[in-house]
Amino acid sequence: MQKAILKYKHHLLLIVTILLALAIIVHLVSGYGAIVEILLVIASILGGAPIFVQAFQALKVRVVSIDLLVSIAIVGALFIKNFEESAVVAFLFLLGSYLEQRTLNKTRSAIQNLVELSPETALRQELNGEFVETDIDEIDVSDTLLVKTGASVPVDGVVIYGSGTINEASITGESVPVTKEIGAKVFAGTILEDGMLHVEAERIGEETTFGKIIELVEEAQDSKSEAERFIDRFAKYYTPFILLLAIAIWMITRNIELAVTILVLGCPGALVIGVPVSNVAGLGNGAKNGVLLKGSEVIHRLSHIDTILFDKTGTLTYGTPRVNEEIFYTKHREKAISYLVSMEKSSNHPLAKAILDQYNTAKKHDIDDLTVVKGEGMTATVDGQHVIIGNCQILERYNIAVPETIKLDIARLENEGHTIVITVIDEQIALINGIQDQVREGLEKDLERLNKLGVKKRIVLSGDNQGTVDRVVKKLNLTEGYGNMLPDEKSAVVRQLQDNGETVAFIGDGINDSPSLALADIGMAMGSGTDVAIETSNVVLMNEDFHHLPHAIGLAKSIRRNMIQNIVIALAVVLVLLLSIIFSDWMNMAIGMFVHEASILVVILNGMRLLNYKQK
Structure with missing residues (x-):
């Protein structure tokens, strides 16, 4: 039952929304009556169900969560027959949860896409000299394999016969095919565009360069668990405090209505809705301006970026x-x-x-x-x-x-x-x-805008030769540039900079970039890039438009400021309400409810300002 409730909690949100709308309509038509109360009670129970379940599950592991506070507030409001508040509290909490979850996109499918690019069979030379199709898992080091035009190279190895042109974009990211003759190294996952090769296997399976790309993506994604959100950290102290305060007030005054009122007014509705509204408004602005931001944690990290690493081909160049x-x-x-x-x-x-x-x-x-x-x-x-x-x-x-x-x-x-x-x-x-x-047109101005946004280091990492990289560095006035780099070497640079305390973003568009995209504090992909690069990244710049990058960073900083503003507003209102109801005679449930709902409207309007954000 608990799993079913949590599974369909977004459906419950829709039902609660409909019930609240019906209650408002009935109230406007015929006044407050039994039908309105029934609608509000049903909305409170259905909306509270997933919150009750989450509070219960948290208590099982000895965690007093904000879900428990909201649950007690809903039950308490029902107990004192303040059905409007119980329904609104349940609705707001479910809405906040839905908006937050909506912004998060899973990237685990990126690994599966990489795996699918690896060939499943290879043509292996038998003792009689013939080449027989063999499962890739049965290939051993030193086996001789035949690679035909249009086929993927199945292993890392060396050419022992033939010649041809190989597209190594999956490894180096470079679009110009490379000529391979006897003695040349070839890599798994690359494509033979023309010619015919006999390849002696040197590294197979997970040991190949392509296999290590997959491994690096897995490790990097596993190491990047999302940071605990501010609201959860705040609830660790806030929830027990409000509970103890309500209990203390009840024990002193024996006024159950006052105690429940403290729980109701102490429930931070504006805090619950304020952060998701900032996120959603910011995400909407980004989408409108060609920037896809994958979640609130991404926004936080992007706002602190001080170093950006660029892949060259398809990113700084066309x-x-x-x-x-x-x-x-x-x-x-x-x-x-x-x-x-x-x-x-x-x-x-x-x-x-x-x-x-x-x-x-x-x-x-x-x-x-x-x-x-x-x-x-x-x-x-x-x-x-x-x-x-x-x-x-x-x-x-x-x-x-x-x-x-x-x-x-x-x-x-x-x-x-x-x-x-x-x-x-x-x-x-x-x-x-x-x-x-x-080199893409207009990049010099965009890179200067990055500098003004606090990005002090701008470094290019490329699989192309060093001469070409140096030319790009000089033309764009970049900080540094490194050529002839394989995917694991790019990842090593990311790790080194992070170890030095820098907040690193990596921007690229190829399969070979996916390990660095996943490992960096922020991975950015060009919208024209591979599906793997886009899914592995945290930020996607759509339509190959590099001009969106400064907008993305500036927007992230504005979203973060807006979230802090909403948090301050929400906490200030809760503090004033609690102090007023305890230490004054003029504060009551009606006034408190008016201020409570007004604070929610304020944080929503403040968050909606982000829809019109434009970089100065």
Whole structure:
């Protein structure tokens, strides 16, 4: 019965709301009478049921909770036939519980989503040389596995045969695929976009990098139990005090009505409703402005952030490679572009897409004898001319002479973090494109706003090379930047900063970011990120809009101030009511009820101000 009552307490709230509405309507139509009393009594009993159960369960473990105080107040109000107060107290307490619980979202499903990304089977080489599909749990270290185009790499290992291009976004967060040849390391959970690989298993199951990501998420979430709320801590002392005060008053005066009145007026209705109203109004403002805040504890921690760690790709940058620089070594620029586009249109590589986006109006030619050189580029005949498209390795393969000036250009572009695409026409280099993920527009102003909000350290952590990271740090005037980082290394930085006493937020958008998102005091995900990153995080910035970040922190600070204001108002009103009823002759139940309900209206209106919050 107790489980059923608690399970359906939100349904009971709806029923109590309807009963109170009916009581008001009947009272307005025909005056206060038996029907109104019956409606109020039923509302008091149904609304009080889950409160009684929670008070009883707390008493079983020797905890005197605020639920006990509210329960006695409801019963006492019924005993002295103040049915309006008993029903209102029950309704307000249930409403506060509902609003608070509504703001909390569970993130445990993030772990399951990670697990589902891991392949369940692998193609293992048997003694006869054939590859047989095998359950992933039966794979051992040193087994040779076949990975085909489009398949997930099932283990951490080393390539012993073949070559191909792997998307390592699940591990490093970087969108540009990486070429893998014999001797290269590969990671479980990454995707082979083209080619074929034989991989010797080095780490399997939970020992893989991908497995450790799952483990880190579990550990971080388990270590982040929610802090005890202020109201519960307050109730530890407040509830026994009010009970003892009411008992003392009854023993001294033998006035049961006065004792129950103290319980009724001492019940902090404004305190019960004030904090949830601030939370809900703040959450509503956030949702309206593209910020999803996951619960009241998140708001508290976010308001104290002094250090933010950023993932680079998809967070500080757009996450999509674009042509950032072009260098021509021929007078026939249009021809070089048209030949390049004509060949890239046959490729589905992300770099090809970047080139096609850049030169979307270029003339296209028919091509012949197209040959793909995995990991290097491709060659073809265009208008009778031999054309080579690719990186520096393909130049070596075809013995293309590279003048010293061009070598300097290539070195500069690589040092600046560009991926190089070289166009060669009839053995002569005609064009070099530097392709790079672009920094989001307007970030400099947003980061300056963070500084004014008290965020003194702004650090970028990335799986990309250090040269690219340094460029982003310099452009955005960040505090620090670290490149070539794996997920466990990012998590280690989070732990180190926390150990130094800093309140840390981490913002990212990839699966690889989920351990750091879960471990940080506040995890923030871009709305365009993976489901895992979004579910693991505490704050989600919707629609890839980084401009929402300063608003989120400023809003959290305002919500916290508003909650403190409501708590002060609620406690001050309770204190005045109790002192007045004990030490004055003018205070009675009617006046006390008026002040009590007025204080509830005040804290609600104060909380609702957050709906119109805008950062200065």
